[in-house]
Amino acid sequence: MILLALLPVLTLAFTAIALRPRAESDRGLAVIRAALAVAVGAVLVVELFSLLRWISPVPFVAAWLAATLTTAWLAWRSLPEKAREIAATIREKRINRTRETQRTATKALQVVVGLLVLSELVLALASSPNNFDSNSYHLAKIEHWVANGDLANFATAQTQQIILVPGAEFLLLHLRMLTGGDGQYNLLQFFAGLLGALAVARCAGQIGAGRTGQWLTAAVFLTAPAVALESTSTQNDLVVTAWIACAATLALDARRTPASWPNTLALAGAAGLTMVTKTTGAMALLPILVYWAVCRLKERRQLLYGTCAVLAASALLSGPSLLRVQEAFGSPFGPPGYREALSTTRHDPPAILVNGLRLGASTLLTPLAGVNEAIGGSVVRIADAVGVDPNDPSITQWRSIFPGDRWKPDEDRSPYPIQSALVLLGTVLGLCWKRTRGYALLVLGALLTTAAIVKWQYWGNRLILPAFAVATPLAGYMLERALHVERRALRWALSALVAVVLLAGAAHAYIAVYYGQPRRLVGHASVFTLDDWQERFARMPDQAASYRTAIDQVRASGAKRVGLVMDGDLWEYPLQVELHDKELVELQSAVPGQPAGDVTTVDAVVCVSAQDVCRRTVPETWQYNRIDQFVTTAFPPA
Template sequence: MPVAPTRLLLIRAGLVFGGAAVLLVELLSAVGLLNRLTITIAWVAAAIVAGYFGRRWLIGIFPMIRDRWREAARVERVIVSLLGALFLADLVIALMSPPNNFDSQTYHLPKVEHWAAQGSVNFYPTIIDRQLAMAPGAEYILLHLRLLTGGDALYNLVQLAAGVGTVLIASRIAAQLGGGRRAQLIAALIFGTIPMVLLEATSTQTDLVIALWVGSVATLVLDELHRRTPWPAVLLLGAAAGLTLVTKATGLLAAGPLLVVWFGAQLRQRPIGRSMAVVLADVLPKAAVIAGMMALMSGPYLWRVQTTYENPLGPDHLRGSISMQRHDPASVLINALRIGETALQTPAGPVGAGAIRGLAHAIGVDPDARDITYWNTTYPYESWPPDEDRVSLPVQGTLILVGAAVLLWRRSPARLYAAVFWIAVLAYVTMVKWQPWGNRLILFLILLGTPLAALWVDGLLAARRRAIAGATALALAGGAMAGAFAVSYGWPRRLVGHGSVFTTSTQDERFIRRPEWGTDYVWAADAVRASGAKRVGLLQGYNTWEYPWWILLRGSELVSLQSLQANMPAPAIDTVDAVLCVDPPNGCANYIPPSWNPRTQGSVTYAIRPKS
């Protein structure tokens, strides 16, 4: 009997869904059938199949939940009720708020619109090359929703589902490491109340999605440590690894060591009298299938990146902005300390930043050097306010780091897992630069560390010393309060206060990050629509918001008049009926002919092609 079979079933279902979603997009794109009709047919067929095979499970799940609730102790009911209330509040926010994440406005969502418009996921000319080079796994799922519904009303539910899934994974890993029901609930409580988790669960970012796939790799690998992996489990493990690669490459910093552990565990499953050659004959084909699944899911995308930028990791400037260029011990140490301080920052601000900067100078490292710091940023950065791009996790982060350190030191069933966690952390701080919004990028590491914190905390609560148990309970309560505060008053989507989803219009919500831009965008879009323009050219900067144009000019053909892709020149300006310009290099006047009579308001310029 597998550990936590219901949770395992849900994890497997998620992997089947995610893998099918990615492969279907690539397949339909390749044969020219990526459209609303084919996607709808596929979903109807999938719903029929899922309903047929899942009907017994659906019938039995509610009595099981009822029985578990009756058996639960009061504190267990409190934890479940709290998590249910937080994610229910997130559901309300997710449904009431349109996508308004900054990165989503620039590159996550515009590429979904390009794919839907052209009926394929092939690359296209653009100056915002993050639309092309950044891994598209999460956006492939959004594309399904876009084609099914014709809009973005359900987009936020993808990350919400990933948030719920990661909470289940955290609790299941705790069980796999030997934790009882209380430890499992503590794991769910720790991860489910992290402010960043609750804020991202209502957004169209991708960090919870990648955490979901990395966590799936982890929990599936733990299942295989003491048995020879059957082929169905191999396929699921391959799907989890493939989804990790096609969603965000940084996830491999954790998934890679986990797969190495799986491979080593399989080699140890050597029956008496069997030679190592026989064992390898069993293990190597399974490893090849996992690698093949990864190639199947991410290969088409990586090939497009390779042929466009001559590197499967994208253009040089994009790689250089994220990846560490120095790997000497001093630089890695300072990078790790900055990442840790930013993650653990309290409302008192970056208190330890001065000491970190002082240490950096003492050992010959510039703490703001571009080769270890994201470009155009400086350390430190205030990360405590509940903002989805930066919010810290001082309580939960401390519990995770201490718990992972304690269990690495102790001889316990969790020791190997703790070692893998620390290897993943070391890989991350060695390979990824510090950046102000780095707290969201480490969500997959936080998920992996949460079960270790839960096991340690469970031991403290069981201690005979009431003071220790009481302090631990207070820490958990403090973390939960931070999560509740983030849901209630977080930014840019909140329940109460200025900008509440209950009192702010959909249009204002879309521009809540840059309210001054809303009027300008609407003014220009109205003028272009009134002109009767059908084909509209875009002139933009690297961080320009492109997505609002797709909303305001729904039905128009939008094309970029700039291109950073050498093999894909942009169309000429005389091939469009109108131009929309927002902060491109060198200014709008250098791109638009004076005869087009450009008009400017605030940050936006529009121009209509003169009639001949």
């Protein structure tokens, strides 16, 4: 079954060959188009199979076999023409190499980044899914779909399983159906990180960076600790970041090339995938679409057709999910209280300024307390000067208090100070240089839109990765210019400074991969020293034994129908994994129109909740086994 996971990879490769632009040798664009086409198809297949109640392995395997064979045939048909293009490209590269020898520094950079990516791949393959949110709702919703055979709303106490758009989970569902488990789940974000790096490097080339500048851009993106940590995770921030980066490079094509349907449809696909994957991506997507529209003003018909394509793709890909949320909560965005907890409710310029400064300051946190205090204190003083409370609830998520001090490498909140500083400096300089001013305005729009909508919170560093990604080409362009100043002494000094900065940034990324949380390659609690169950509970190590005891008690009882009582953000997914052969019944529901199951119809109950919640659900006559303060099992009288 694991070999079936190669079908999407083969389909992507064949699609890239078939969709390679005929008039140009742009392999990067071919990969981007292929990734978007395959992902769009995967999302539509899930929605179609849900309508037919076909969410089971056989239809998915058949669909991927058909896709692989079809794209292989299309690639084969295009090979003769593509071979001529490849030969021409090789000749052109040989000519270019005679004109300019690749710098040794660039080769060293490739080695440093390549080893980092290889380490991430090892960690992604060796680690079981253990992200906190994934165990609570990202992966739990997939198991509900598998059990139900469709995507319809279901009873659950954890409403995030219903409210949040499920684009990344749709892609993981394909892996679940092809392999029968979650062993390859981490690879989705790993490859999303590589796709994002490819796209931002292409953006750098489009704004004027050479080969060195493109590699520098990819390095700034890939060595950001938040990116390195998420590339081995089952979160969805890198997935949406990849779609945003693809949208940015496709929009930049509009500056110099005539409108083409392949690029227009690809941009529409990127927009639709962004909207179905994570709403935080919309803040970076909007300025990208505005930039594209401005570049197409002279081609009004193409602008109209392209706008319609973007709207249609967004509606087609995200519409069904939003309609299901609308059906449950009366709004496609979920209950009002949930939206207000995450999005700002104050949008005046001083509030946006303070919120943006706080978001930026959080990415700049370092192990040096003095530096952090200086940065945080400066933001607080500016907030006082403009009359904004730095912890105003209208721009601050509950429980979060600015300034934070969480600098350690953790996938949910890790800062990326060196990369963030480079991006901010690159954006400022980009506004000053005529060649990059238009793109810098796009980046500034993404940063401001993010500051206007996303509340500051401890977990905000990963939420602003889309805006960070579109800004990295400016950092790469700036670094390359520093390496090519005319004065020799200054060039050597700047080259040494760039090398030190990039090595420091890379070292931070290596520390994140080798010693970060909740997965690490070496040291205490390495993925090579823990068993699968311990890996899964890296975020809640004290709960691993309690969950195991509850599962063993249920199996020993011979129960076939097991009721679940879940509370707050506690984890449902481990129970679904270990009790996959049981019929699981939700005994609580916060989803309107989806009533909870009847406790009298189940053979056992597992409570992962406060004791009072469990006591209210379980009949008094049942045997009640309290395992710890949260985990309890209950069984009916013999």
